Amino acid sequence: MVQQLPLNGGTRLLLTPNQSMSWRGNVRVWLALCGVSLVIAGGMAWLGAWVVLPFAGLELAALATAIYLTSLACRRREILTITDEALHLEKGIFRKQAEWHLPRPYARLRINPPLNPVAPPRLFLVHREKEVALANFLNRDDIEALVSLLEHSGLAIDTRAPAPPSIWM
Known part of the structure; x- marks a missing residue:
């Protein structure tokens, strides 16, 4: 600009x-994705596929890092x-x-x-x-x-x- x-x-x-989005907006999107991911990973863990939980956490950590670096740039x-x-x-x-x-x-x-x-x-x-x-x-x-x-x-x-x-x- x-x-x-x-x-x-x-x-x-x-x-x-x-x-396109403020830092607060980026955090809100990330939190919404955390909620969706935890519901899905929790359902998978409840069905016995508990190994999904660490990968969901890694995915959310990688997404948070990418959002932070993009916002910083x-x-x-x-x-x-x-x-x-x-x-x-x-x-x-x-x-x-x-x-x-x-x-x-x-x-x-x-x-x-x-x-x-x-x-x-x-x-x-x-x-x-x-x-x-x-x-x-x-x-x-x-x-x-x-x-x-x-x-x-x-x-x-x-x-x-x-x-x-x-x-x-």
């Missing part, structure tokens, strides 16, 4: 992955601040974990075409030999909105794919 935040003298964009944030002098990118989960400063006049946005028809294009902020991946969690529609916003803010856009690395040293 791309959100434009207010900023005097520039543009600030908040980039986040799409999240959906908490990623990237904040791109564009001023007349510089581009400032901050990335993190719950707190800022990395940041980059690129001079505005020499920085550009490179759009790498997708590797297959289903994948979205990849975005990179480039300054000389330094390149930083930008919002690799966005879908096609959000990438188009982001590119449009960056284009309107005056950032140079390079749609050429980089040359493949040479095999010869």
Whole structure:
């Protein structure tokens, strides 16, 4: 998701992955599945197939882990601040974990075409030999909105794919 935040003298964009359900909603779905699984496993144990109980528990533990890791990945944030002098990118989960400063006049946005028809294009902020991946969690529609916003803010856009690395040293 791309959100434009207010900023005097520039543009600030908040980039986040799409999240279809809140943490509380995920926990409710997991608890409902726990209830269904325990009813079925309890019925099987009552009929004598008690070995189903540990596997039902393992299944629910694996599902809880998957829900937790997915919810954690959906908490990623990237904040791109564009001023007349510089581009400032901050990335993190719950707190800022990395940041980059690129001079505005020499920085550009490179759009790498997708590797297959289903994948979205990849975005990179480039300054000389330094390149930083930008919002690799966005879908096609959000990438188009982001590119449009960056284009309107005056950032140079390079749609050429980089040359493949040479095999010869």
